[in-house]
Amino acid sequence: MLENEIYAPLHSQAITGVILAGGRGMRMGGADKGLQNFNGIPLALHTLMRLGPQVGEIMLNANRNLSVYESFGSPVWPDGGGLGEYAGPLAGFITGLERCETAYMLTVPCDTPLFPSDLVERMAQAFAEQDADFAVASAPEEDGQLRPQPVFCLMRSDMLESLLQFTHAGGRKIDAWTAQHKTVQVPFNLPSDDKRAFFNANTLAELHLLETPATA
Numbered sequence: 001m002l003e004n005e006i007y008a009p010l011h012s013q014a015i016t017g018v019i020l021a022g023g024r025g026m027r028m029g030g031a032d033k034g035l036q037n038f039n040g041i042p043l044a045l046h047t048l049m050r051l052g053p054q055v056g057e058i059m060l061n062a063n064r065n066l067s068v069y070e071s072f073g074s075p076v077w078p079d080g081g082g083l084g085e086y087a088g089p090l091a092g093f094i095t096g097l098e099r100c101e102t103a104y105m106l107t108v109p110c111d112t113p114l115f116p117s118d119l120v121e122r123m124a125q126a127f128a129e130q131d132a133d134f135a136v137a138s139a140p141e142e143d144g145q146l147r148p149q150p151v152f153c154l155m156r157s158d159m160l161e162s163l164l165q166f167t168h169a170g171g172r173k174i175d176a177w178t179a180q181h182k183t184v185q186v187p188f189n190l191p192s193d194d195k196r197a198f199f200n201a202n203t204l205a206e207l208h209l210l211e212t213p214a215t216a
């Protein structure tokens with residue numbers, strides 16, 4: 001690194017956003033989570049609209065109702081990687097890394113509708129400043145404790161080989177994989193940050209709660 005160069009900025013246009021909507025949705029009674037309405041808009045479409053302006057390219061990862069997802073106007077890819085059906089979010093990471101045509105990829109789940117509008121900017125800054133292999137968001141949960149949110153994960157798109165090795169050895173947990181590399185945590189707990197930004201909806205009741213404005 002040159003003496004005067006603080007860090008090489010990571011331009012948002014070099015990032016492909018991958019929206020993970022490939023789960024079973026068991027806690028929603030097996031519903032296709034990404035197609036459940038949030039304030040009248042399917043969650044996956046809501047997520048596309050929130051993430052789209054923050055990245056250069058965008059794709060959806062889904063395993064059911066593919067034509068409905070395609071109608072949202074972005075590329076849709078189901079799980080590959082030979083892990084079998086519903087192997088978990090890392091199956092979506094594999095799909096994303098196989099399809100990504102930019103230098104970086106950022107994953108976002110479809111069930112966390114209030115995620116920050118400056119998510120990518122802050123993740124990319126920490127990633128570049130600390131010359132990391134992964135940037136992972138961390139945020140306060142319902143109990144106020146700051147915890148990693150590993151489905152919000154920024155990486156270089158050359159991580160596919162490492163991920164295939166990890167998953168073919170039986171690994172399924174995102175944080176166990178990222179722990180093999182240099183990972184920076186990006187805290188989203190500034191006083192100005194929405195406390196509910198990383199609340200996710202596992203049930204329909206939780207989804208409806210997120211639709212209502214926060215009470216002071």
Ligand SMILES: Nc1nc2c(ncn2[C@@H]2O[C@H](COP(=O)(O)OP(=O)(O)OP(=O)(O)O)[C@@H](O)[C@H]2O)c(=O)[nH]1
Binds near residue numbers: 061062088090151
């Ligand atoms: N591609 C893919 N994504 C998944 C898979 N399982 C979970 N995800 C995604 O990972 C994120 C977090 O998963 P969960 O909150 O457990 O969602 P889920 O698995 O659909 O719901 P449950 O069945 O209730 O656990 C969501 O965005 C899911 O869509 C999978 O097998 N494949």
Ligand SMILES: [Mg+2]
Binds near residue numbers: 023024
């Ligand atoms: Mg699950």
